[in-house]
Amino acid sequence: MKITDQEVRRVAELASLALRDDEVERMAKDLDNILSHIDKLNELDTTGVEPMAQVLFESDETATLREDRERPSLSNSEALANAPVSGSGYFKVPRVIER
Amino acid sequence: MSHTIASIREGLLKKKFSAEEFTRQALERAERENPKTNAYLTFASVRAMAAAEAVDRKIAAGEDPGALAGVPVAVKDVIVTKGLRTTCGSKLLEHYIPPYDATAVIRLERAGGIMIGKTNCDEFAMGSSNENSAFGPVRNPVALDRVPGGSSGGSAAAVAQGTAVVALGSDTGGSVRQPASFCGVAGVTPTYGRVSRYGLTAFASSLDHIGPLAKTTRDAAALLQVIAGRDEMDATSASAPVPDYLGALTGDVKGLKLGLPREYFEGLASDTGDRILAAVGVLKRLGCLVRDISLPHTQYAIAAYYIIATAEASANLARYDGVRYTTRAGSAGTLTDMYRETRDEGFGAECKRRIMLGTYVLSAGYYDAYYIKAQRVRTLIARDYAEAFKNVDAIVAPVSPFPAFKIGEKVDDPVAMYLSDIYTITGDLAGIPCMSVPCGLTPGGLPVGLQILASHFNETTMFRVADAYERAST
Numbered sequence: 001m002k003i004t005d006q007e008v009r010r011v012a013e014l015a016s017l018a019l020r021d022d023e024v025e026r027m028a029k030d031l032d033n034i035l036s037h038i039d040k041l042n043e044l045d046t047t048g049v050e051p052m053a054q055v056l057f058e059s060d061e062t063a064t065l066r067e068d069r070e071r072p073s074l075s076n077s078e079a080l081a082n083a084p085v086s087g088s089g090y091f092k093v094p095r096v097i098e099r
Numbered sequence: 100m101s102h103t104i105a106s107i108r109e110g111l112l113k114k115k116f117s118a119e120e121f122t123r124q125a126l127e128r129a130e131r132e133n134p135k136t137n138a139y140l141t142f143a144s145v146r147a148m149a150a151a152e153a154v155d156r157k158i159a160a161g162e163d164p165g166a167l168a169g170v171p172v173a174v175k176d177v178i179v180t181k182g183l184r185t186t187c188g189s190k191l192l193e194h195y196i197p198p199y200d201a202t203a204v205i206r207l208e209r210a211g212g213i214m215i216g217k218t219n220c221d222e223f224a225m226g227s228s229n230e231n232s233a234f235g236p237v238r239n240p241v242a243l244d245r246v247p248g249g250s251s252g253g254s255a256a257a258v259a260q261g262t263a264v265v266a267l268g269s270d271t272g273g274s275v276r277q278p279a280s281f282c283g284v285a286g287v288t289p290t291y292g293r294v295s296r297y298g299l300t301a302f303a304s305s306l307d308h309i310g311p312l313a314k315t316t317r318d319a320a321a322l323l324q325v326i327a328g329r330d331e332m333d334a335t336s337a338s339a340p341v342p343d344y345l346g347a348l349t350g351d352v353k354g355l356k357l358g359l360p361r362e363y364f365e366g367l368a369s370d371t372g373d374r375i376l377a378a379v380g381v382l383k384r385l386g387c388l389v390r391d392i393s394l395p396h397t398q399y400a401i402a403a404y405y406i407i408a409t410a411e412a413s414a415n416l417a418r419y420d421g422v423r424y425t426t427r428a429g430s431a432g433t434l435t436d437m438y439r440e441t442r443d444e445g446f447g448a449e450c451k452r453r454i455m456l457g458t459y460v461l462s463a464g465y466y467d468a469y470y471i472k473a474q475r476v477r478t479l480i481a482r483d484y485a486e487a488f489k490n491v492d493a494i495v496a497p498v499s500p501f502p503a504f505k506i507g508e509k510v511d512d513p514v515a516m517y518l519s520d521i522y523t524i525t526g527d528l529a530g531i532p533c534m535s536v537p538c539g540l541t542p543g544g545l546p547v548g549l550q551i552l553a554s555h556f557n558e559t560t561m562f563r564v565a566d567a568y569e570r571a572s573t
Contacts, residue, residue, distance in 0.1 A: 015442075016417070017442050017454065018436075018442070019443065019451070020443075031455060031459065033513070034405060034456060034514055037402055037514055037517075038402045041403065041472050041473065046472060049476075049478050050475070052474050055291040055305065067331075078198040081196065081198060082195055082425045094434045094436075
């Protein structure tokens, strides 16, 4: 096995997912299969090959900046319209700091 | 509906029908047919009728009603629409009403296009069969017990069924081309950056594209013409001028050099391979010069893709945390409980799998071994294409190793499902334009798609080949 149940639980915590016990088992099996396939990459010697993070074209066709000018943005009520809980113009979440 | 963009325009200008009548019929038909395929999740009736009235007013005033005047358009439900529910095929966004329109939608409506509805898709565009939608699978109109492909399965089914004349999909690893091939329609993944992604819900940002689907290459090209070009709302959109695609569709491809990548014919089902080779034969008769080429790193594409795409997805999907996007679970607990329970209840199995894999490959100790390694392999795959395009004008290949499979046939084996993306993923990794054009049926009556790939911003060559093939084969 390339990945243990314990590792799956740790990754789930990093990803903010609450996996049930049966999901952990299934996930470990699936990830193991995928990671076994991914191991194929180790056949390749990539020494000296630059990593490609993004498609970039030779001329400066991407990464052009727009003019910095004032323009209307979403109103407070539009921004909050899809919030499950909001109030006084804010997104509301469970209490984070205990007094 | 056997209409094309041109036939609708003619009908409107010759007063055979009004945009209002035509749109009302299109909406009625789409709603009536939908139970068969489940292609649409939401209909845009009010907005469509208002857009149709605007087209009729322009015609009455003697103004140009636009390049897509009165054309019913279906839009994949990962593309946001102001005031119109946009679910991304996810339970998490079942009630999400976006506060703005995607640039591609604004542009198609400005050109007189009529958005009639939002189409079903795999959750957050993650899937190759449309079975990962929280709102049920889409059925392939050609064979109702089979998948339409994915993730833009609803858009491909809508066009194949004739309830929309053209549609927008999105492609990250093949999600426009593969469903187009399964449903027997044309589907285009333009050059990375050619179409603004403003308003496309992010899956893997370095790979995401918006692309058109249509019955014909000509109509797909006409839709791309309208939506392509620089958009200051998307810093990754390219400022290169958009050429006249339709003007280049002369049917003449004599002397064009086409490459057949030998790696794309290994492991190909024979009924698919036969159709592809027959199509290559047609192109030869039209005067194309066909030669064998090699794209040696093809076999590493799936592994590289499923690292890069899931790594980016794990970051992009972090925003669905129960704070801003309509759905929250675990309201009695702590903030952390709220995040975790919202995501556990909201995301389907495939999204969770990809978030987990992406988080894993980015986590401490694995980042270099997986993520950076995959990016280096991506460079090698992009170089394969750059080398090939020194010697050929376009590449022709299959889209999928096999035609549409039965619903449920592959759901229990995620790796097998991933491997089926082998021929489409490389184009996304390299960022080159590629499309699927229908090239006949298997002996079992299932559509096969011919893939045509060209160099960056060379959509014109790709369209010329596809259009010439269509003319010669129909």
